[in-house]
Amino acid sequence: MGRSNTREEILTSATRLFAAAGYKGTSLHDIAVDVGCSKAALLYHFDSKEAILTQLCAPAIAELEQLQDRLEVLEPAPARTAAIEGFVDLSMRYRKEIQVIYGDLPGLLQRPAFQRVHLLTQRLCEILTGPSGTPVSAVAAKLVLAGIPAIAFAADQGMHCYPDEELRAALIEAATRALAPLT
Amino acid sequence: MGRSNTREEILTSATRLFAAAGYKGTSLHDIAVDVGCSKAALLYHFDSKEAILTQLCAPAIAELEQLQDRLEVLEPAPARTAAIEGFVDLSMRYRKEIQVIYGDLPGLLQRPAFQRVHLLTQRLCEILTGPSGTPVSAVAAKLVLAGIPAIAFAADQGMHCYPDEELRAALIEAATRALAPLT
């Protein structure tokens, strides 16, 4: 147990600032001022600016991996339902972190830590598409996987007109409808 | 008619580089090297780095405005259909520019040039939701409006597994299905 909670405060401040101005748009100085410590203190607790980014995204990535593990042992149909609900929940729970990632997509996608996310998303897409996947259903799956976090992203930017519960239910319903087979 | 086409080459290079590394992640030096001219030449043709960004996004924004103008004079039902098709087409035609915008969302959304985009998107959302809009249909509209450009964005990042025509048709179908009333 550490003797101060500065480390957590740094992650909290960095998450908010990265989400608001982007990773490259936020300097170590900005974070230090927000936390109320020196710039050197940041680099005492973390190896580098990039290390801060990696650490604050770690919980979200870990939960995404756990979601995938849970889905892998299910049959296709229940897996799809669980995938939609799980992905909606995850996107809403980690709004801020999604804002951070979306705020610097081109720069982040090439980093090793986020290539894992790319693979996870691809697997999720396969689960949503199902075994009898047509091109149309694959595109629909990508639409849902891209749109849900984007809404969670926008929900913090002033578009937050519905309470969380209602938003969650609406997202699940809209996603399910988009993915439903034509019949 | 100018005596050189350097200006266009700058916009072309800047679009590609901004899309690949983000606005803040691309320096004037990077662009100059790509174009094959000096950094000072960039600032001879454009007032500033931000002016380059503004100019290269201008055509996409202008077309979005034209789309809205076309939709405003239609009845709700055909407006919705036209909105889906028009938005899909626009997203695919301006993939690179969307990558640029998505690559620096937090920093860009606050700039005056992009607040207009925000308003346009809100209006598009109302058109998609229709006159009898429920919260669920509003969220579905936002899902579609966020997901479509995100797919166009990802389509250039290696996910480009379908030919454009097929992708376009699949997007329109998935979006239409997501927005369809429950009945």
Next chain:
DNA sequence: CTCAAAGCTGGCCGATCGGTCAGTAACTGA
């Protein structure tokens, strides 16, 4: 009490950033 570890600071570093400026070569209309 002692002392090493933990926590933190101010100052400094080289690199890079966007942007400016004086100067110049080339083309053009009169």
Next chain:
DNA sequence: TCAGTTACTGACCGATCGGCCAGCTTTGAG
């Protein structure tokens, strides 16, 4: 032919960036 505009260069500027380091204070186990 020649003045003037266009197009461009290389050198330079102040600001800011991420990161490093010597040293100070606080803390808690022995």
